[in-house]
Amino acid sequence: MKIRKKSYGDYNIIGSNVESLRKQQGIKQKDFIAKLQSMGLDINPTSYSKLEGQLRTATDKEVLVIAKALGVSTDFLFQNYQ
Numbered sequence: 001m002k003i004r005k006k007s008y009g010d011y012n013i014i015g016s017n018v019e020s021l022r023k024q025q026g027i028k029q030k031d032f033i034a035k036l037q038s039m040g041l042d043i044n045p046t047s048y049s050k051l052e053g054q055l056r057t058a059t060d061k062e063v064l065v066i067a068k069a070l071g072v073s074t075d076f077l078f079q080n081y082q
Contacts (some may be wrong), residue, residue, distance in 0.1 A: 006053060006055070008053060009053060009054040009055040009056075010054060011054050011055055011057050012051065012054050012056070012057050012058040013054075014051075014055060014058055014063060014066070014077040014078060015051055015052045015053060015054035015058070015079055016052070017037055017076075017077050017078075017079060017080065018051070018052055018077060019052040019053075019068070021070045021072065021077075022052075022070065025070065029043065029045070029048070029049070029052075032048075032069065033045055033048050035069050035079050036048070036055075036065055036066065036069055039065050039068065039069060040065070041061065041062060041065040041066075043062065044047045063077060
């Protein structure tokens with residue numbers, strides 16, 4: 001498993017939770033991206049990586065599809081935000 005080279009940014013709230021949930025479920029990033037694409041989300045690996053790293057904002061559609069793909073509510077993705 002790759003180690004994150006850069007620290008998390010501050011462009012979105014959900015990125016670190018998405019990464020954590022994806023890893024807890026044992027899903028590789030490339031497989032998760034493929035799942036998101038099959039659910040109708042047009043996202044490439046670089047863009048997704050930046051979302052997880054909080055280096056870009058997340059759209060409302062991305063938040064909704066990611067939550068569905070992970071089997072959690074959108075509210076759950078925003079947990080631990082202060």
